[in-house]
Amino acid sequence: MPQNLKIVYFVAPNAAALARRAAEFFVVEAEKAVAARGRARIAISGGSTPKAAFAALGERGEEWRPRMPWEKLDLFWVDERCVPPDNAESNYRMTREALLDDVPLKPEQIHRMKGELEPDDAAARYESELRTSFGLQGAEIPRFDLVELGLGPDGHTASLFPHTEALHETKRLVVANYVEAVDMWRVTLTRPVINQARQVFFLISGADKAMILNEVLQGPRDPERLPSQFITPVDGILTLLLDQAAASFLPAPDAEGRGVLERNS
DSSP, X not given: OOTTEEEEEEEESSHHHHHHHHHHHHHHHHHHHHHHHSOEEEEEOOSHHHHHHHHHHHOTTXXXXXXXXXXXXXXXXXXXXXXXXXXXTOHHHHHHHHTGGGSOOOGGGXXXXXXXXXXXXXXXXXXHHHHHHHTOOTTXXXXXXXXXXXXXXXSOXXXXXXXXXXXXXXXXXXXXXXXXTTTEEEEEEOHHHHHHSSOEEEEEOSGGGHHHHHHHHHSOOOTTTOGGGGOOOTTSEEEEEEETTTTTTSOOOOTTSEEEEEEOO
């Protein structure tokens, strides 16, 4: 971790409250981006916890759906399994079913990773799409307004798994990564892209994540084994949205559910 990384975490009482808090967070950050730059570019992850947040965000009659500036949003993915988009394992399919089918996003605003392609081809095409969408030149790195991440039980995030080649990529924006532990190819944003975002946050739920989260945040630095420790945003602030179960080994938050940690390299 770099010097003076500030870790700010917000603790919701349960998973349902966390989903609502995350939906609010997406909307507030999108509103900030649109106000500042006229557009919001957000990269999202898969998993059951974001699925609940996406469902809350797209729910008709709720506060957050009408506030989201849908017409000025570009949606990207942090990573994808190398499967077709209708496969049950597809992060895109999960997002489509939980959110996209219910909200007014046009096809050109939805930038999915094409997991049905050969892995290296899928990665190269997504890098090209990022360069075009962000108007990048040369070695420029895109700066997302918001990147949402999860935490795996082995300490991985995105498809940056322990002891895999993708951990060491610092020049490409997107890579294919073979993960022997799950015997599957994945496509993932690289850590320089994730860390360049204006706002990076982890969305984590459940008692089964409490110990590994504590180890990532407060244990010895070992990012080869715990790749989530590589997530060190350039602006020096990392945000976590947690439920009480996931936060159970962290210092107790204040009366408003907010806690702060600082970590130096």
